[in-house]
Amino acid sequence: xxxxxxxxxxxxxxxxxxxxxxxxxxxxxxxxxxxxxxxxxxxxxxxxxxxxxxxxxxxxxxxxxxxxxxxxxxxxxxxxxxxxxxxxxxxxxxxxxxxxxxxxxxxxxxxxxxxxxxxxxxxxxxxxxxxxxxxxxxxxxxxxxxxxxxxxxxxxxxxxxxxxxxxxxxxxxxxxxxxxxxxxxxxxxxxxxxxxxxxxxxxxxxxxxxxxxxxxxxxxxxxxxxxxxxxxxxxxxxxxxxxxxxxxxxxxxxxxxxxxxxxxxxxxxxxxxxxxxxxxxxxxxxxxxxxxxxxxxxxxxxxxxxxxxxxxxxxxxxxxxxxxxxxxxxxxxxxxxxxxxxxxxxxxxxxxxxxxxxxxxxxxxxxxxxxxxxxxxxxxxxxxxxxxxxxxx
Amino acid sequence: xxxxxxxxxxxxxxxxxxxxxxxxxxxxxxxxxxxxxxxxxxxxxxxxxxxxxxxxxxxxxxxxxxxxxxxxxxxxxxxxxxxxxxxxxxxxxxxxxxxxxxxxxxxxxxxxxxxxxxxxxxxxxxxxxxxxxxxxxxxxxxxxxxxxxxxxxxxxxxxxxxxxxxxxxxxxxxxxxxxxxxxxxxxxxxxxxxxxxxxxxxxxxxxxxxxxxxxxxxxxxxxxxxxxxxxxxxxxxxxxxxxxxxxxxxxxxxxxxxxxxxxxxxxxxxxxxxxxxxxxxxxxxxxxxxxxxxxxxxxxxxxxxxx
Numbered sequence: 058x059x060x061x062x063x064x065x066x067x068x069x070x071x072x073x074x075x076x077x078x079x080x081x082x083x084x085x086x087x088x089x090x091x092x093x094x095x096x097x098x099x100x101x102x103x104x105x106x107x108x109x110x111x112x113x114x115x116x117x118x119x120x121x122x123x124x125x126x127x128x129x130x131x132x133x134x135x136x137x138x139x140x141x142x143x144x145x146x147x148x149x150x151x152x153x154x155x156x157x158x159x160x161x162x163x164x165x166x167x168x169x170x171x172x173x174x175x176x177x178x179x180x181x182x183x184x185x186x187x188x189x190x191x192x193x194x195x196x197x198x199x200x201x202x203x204x205x206x207x208x209x210x211x212x213x214x215x216x217x218x219x220x221x222x223x224x225x226x227x228x229x230x231x232x233x234x235x236x237x238x239x240x241x242x243x244x245x246x247x248x249x250x251x252x253x254x255x256x257x258x259x260x261x262x263x264x265x266x267x268x269x270x271x272x273x274x275x276x277x278x279x280x281x282x283x284x285x286x287x288x289x290x291x292x293x294x295x296x297x298x299x300x301x302x303x304x305x306x307x308x309x310x311x312x313x314x315x316x317x318x319x320x321x322x323x324x325x326x327x328x329x330x331x332x333x334x335x336x337x338x339x340x341x342x343x344x345x346x347x348x349x350x351x352x353x354x355x356x357x358x359x360x361x362x363x364x365x366x367x368x369x370x371x372x373x374x375x376x377x378x379x380x381x382x383x384x385x386x387x388x389x390x391x392x393x394x395x396x397x398x399x400x401x402x403x404x405x406x407x408x409x410x411x412x413x414x415x416x417x418x419x420x421x422x423x424x425x426x427x428x429x430x431x432x433x434x435x436x437x438x439x440x441x442x443x444x445x446x447x448x449x450x
Numbered sequence: 451x452x453x454x455x456x457x458x459x460x461x462x463x464x465x466x467x468x469x470x471x472x473x474x475x476x477x478x479x480x481x482x483x484x485x486x487x488x489x490x491x492x493x494x495x496x497x498x499x500x501x502x503x504x505x506x507x508x509x510x511x512x513x514x515x516x517x518x519x520x521x522x523x524x525x526x527x528x529x530x531x532x533x534x535x536x537x538x539x540x541x542x543x544x545x546x547x548x549x550x551x552x553x554x555x556x557x558x559x560x561x562x563x564x565x566x567x568x569x570x571x572x573x574x575x576x577x578x579x580x581x582x583x584x585x586x587x588x589x590x591x592x593x594x595x596x597x598x599x600x601x602x603x604x605x606x607x608x609x610x611x612x613x614x615x616x617x618x619x620x621x622x623x624x625x626x627x628x629x630x631x632x633x634x635x636x637x638x639x640x641x642x643x644x645x646x647x648x649x650x651x652x653x654x655x656x657x658x659x660x661x662x663x664x665x666x667x668x669x670x671x672x673x674x675x676x677x678x679x680x681x682x683x684x685x686x687x688x689x690x691x692x693x694x695x696x697x698x699x700x701x702x703x704x705x706x707x708x709x710x711x712x713x714x715x716x717x718x719x720x721x722x723x724x725x726x727x728x729x730x731x732x733x734x735x736x737x738x739x740x741x742x743x744x745x746x747x748x749x750x751x752x753x754x755x756x757x
Binding site (some may be wrong): 216258327330334 | 463529530553554555556557559560561563564565600603613614615616617618620621625641643644662668670671672673674692696697698699700701720724732736739740
């Protein structure tokens with residue numbers, strides 16, 4: 058689960074991670090009140106959307122840049138007015154862009170040097186890894202590719218926690234000394250505490266900056282959380298912004314369905330993440346284009362399958378449906394009844410190819426045949442994939 | 451022979467009184483598996499009944515193991531309590547804990563994995579379908595079924611299957627059985643980023659098992675476990691191996707964060723993993739329908755019979 062920068066900065070404040078003073082506003086009426094809390098002078102205006110690349114983004118009204126430096130608070134207020142309520146398109150939003158519903162004002166900082174700092178899970182060692190670099194404010198993938206020697210990593214032993222020597226390793230790597238080193242050490246320790254205690258999946262500060270007076274500040278913040286751990290963090294769940302999510306994905310999550318919208322025209326309804334991914338792959342292999350990833354999971358009820366069909370059909374691009382079920386946990390007959398109910402309930406006109414295998418498959422296939430509906434049966438995944446690709450072509 | 455479990459293996463079911471655990475305990479009993487104990491804290495002394503079988507329920511894993519001689523446990527405990535259930539198996543000195551539970555917080559698994567370092571107990575999963583060593587009866591009954599896989603799709607034989615995905619495991623097993631071949635053991639290691647047993651761990655076991663003549667290795671995008679296994683295979687494994695990687699069309703960046711790609715390296719994508727498979731002499735299945743055929747091609751090339 059992702060949160061906005063201003064929410065991440067509020068969490069930073071709680072855990073003692075210094076960042077420039079800031080205030081968020083959700084409407085033009087509240088700009089004055091937000092700006093009042095900030096000092097006079099240079100101010101940053103930052104559009105709050107979950108996607109990256111905001112600074113280089115373009116609003117659909119033609120205004121350039123979702124992050125702006127302003128010399129005065131008065132300028133900041135004016136610029137914020139051009140952003141709020143407008144749709145920002147960045148390299149990560151897709152062509153549709155995202156509506157800016159919140160603007161974040163921060164006191165602009167004097168930057169001495171920019172760095173990079175992130176904490177995430179390292180899958181190979183099954184430990185949290187802290188990644189730091191002397192190259193901040195740029196794409197870290199690029200740094201990793203071109204100058205890997207400028208990236209420093211420490212792997213934290215979860216039994217002991219972050220050790221002082223590891224913090225020192227990072228500071229020496231970054232070349233920080235004196236007050237800067239002391240402040241950065243405290244920031245890194247506190248950021249790690251936040252990562253660990255909030256069950257974060259990733260915390261990224263890009264850039265982390267030093268100022269001429271020795272401060273170390275998190276200038277930007279990107280934070281996401283482990284969805285499996287949200288049950289024990291109601292305070293994090295409260296930060297979820299449904300405006301940032303695809304309505305179909307929100308609807309799917311209500312039924313505990315894993316759905317991701319794609320841009321093709323063949324919808325998939327599959328059980329199991331691996332099979333769902335490879336169903337998309339096999340559609341592509343035979344020249345089709347998948348419209349979505351959809352894993353109905355184990356133990357799906359009839360209601361769940363009906364809900365899955367409705368979500369799929371909410372996508373106007375869909376021209377055919379491929380149902381691919383290998384019932385291990387799932388009873389194929391439950392799926393079959395769900396398919397029949399859904400097709401009847403929504404008056405489905407699109408071609409549907411069903412491939413059922415596994416638990417109680419004979420009963421499931423009998424249910425499909427007895428329904429009298431025009432459902433095409435596929436024997437294997439390859440057979441079914443070729444049939445649906447042909448039907449929508 | 452087989453790996454990890456055999457028809458003689460005695461197993462405990464943690465969470466046997468829950469609907470999910472209970473249902474699959476029944477299916478395992480029907481398969482002929484020696485489910486000898488259940489564990490539900492507070493319900494010790496009760497019994498789990500299925501047909502004419504009465505399975506004693508214990509309060510703790512240690513009690514269950516001491517009373518029945520069980521060496522393996524299957525965990526069907528809800529996510530908030532699953533890490534604790536795994537550690538209870540470690541403390542009881544079991545050989546193997548198979549955790550089916552999906553949705554365990556990553557931090558819990560990071561801590562469990564650290565605590566298990568050097569312990570005798572092996573963990574498979576979490577978020578996995580389990581392990582099956584087929585038997586010789588009708589529909590492969592008489593074997594050992596741990597977890598949630600459909601038993602009847604198996605057939606006793608000589609192909610080892612290892613996969614992160616449950617349903618793709620069934621797909622591979624079903625294809626092998628449909629060809630008139632069978633499995634030595636089928637292992638689902640689970641789809642979570644932090645798990646107990648890796649592809650490589652299982653590949654090493656299959657390599658040493660004289661009854662396993664060929665291997666199907668099924669992976670997904672993300673992490674580098676498949677690459678690690680492939681490189682080891684190239685250097686150490688003479689048996690024919692077929693591989694499949696799911697997720698060639700998955701949208702980038704949906705699950706992995708910005709910095710994730712850096713730490714994971716450049717071997718994260720399906721394309722990169724498939725390239726490594728080919729380079730390591732693994733016969734790549736073009737589609738998920740091609741897994742058994744790919745293994746047959748690999749076996750033919752090496753002059754190995756999988757019968």
